[in-house]
């Protein structure tokens with residue numbers, strides 16, 4: 001058994017599982033992937049031994065359990081990476097933490113109507129709420145790239161937890177194709193070009209479908 005185990009859902013659907021999975025991959029931390037199929041009658045029963053919230057992701061490290069994507073990223077950063085997964089300066093770290101928390105806790109319309117589905121590819125009309133939420137994400141991406149991105153192509157230059165937290169958004173935007181500013185589009189393409197994110201998307205596309213492909217998205 002490996003020292004680090006990450007419990008995830010279907011790669012096709014589980015947006016929050018993607019965040020810590022990408023972090024572990026990007027920082028070359030060896031881990032065992034425990035995958036539990038979502039939306040099945042026995043999903044909660046299978047998650048029970050691993051995740052107190054009965055949700056994914058959950059990280060098991062020796063005798064410690066951490067659940068919730070952002071909490072896992074913080075734990076990995078602190079205990080396994082000696083702080084390397086956030087930007088070095090406190091001003092940048094504050095901004096990176098703020099945008100990560102924002103994507104984690106806000107954007108209710110996108111979360112409800114534009115679910116992650118690696119197999120989906122359809123340009124959807126935007127409701128006013130979706131339009132506003134896409135515009136806010138565009139502003140975050142453009143602003144971070146403009147202010148903090150001089151040392152690389154990621155939000156804060158070099159790869160950080162902020163990029164992990166926006167990776168699901170990149171998959172979602174790749175599926176539903178909203179119009180973005182040039183700077184935001186460039187950042188989207190940076191994320192989509194990440195070899196580990198491409199691997200996740202490919203594996204998600206290869207999984208058995210457990211939800212209708214477009215019905216969820218069309219509700220917007």
Ligand SMILES: N[C@@H](CCC(=O)N[C@@H](CS)C(=O)NCC(=O)O)C(=O)O
Pocket residue numbers: 009013014015016017038039043054055056057067068069070
């Ligand atoms: N805030 C949590 C949300 C976790 C969450 O909603 N996970 C979904 C999959 S992405 C889940 O486990 N759904 C199963 C269920 O609700 O039964 C996090 O960021 O980890």
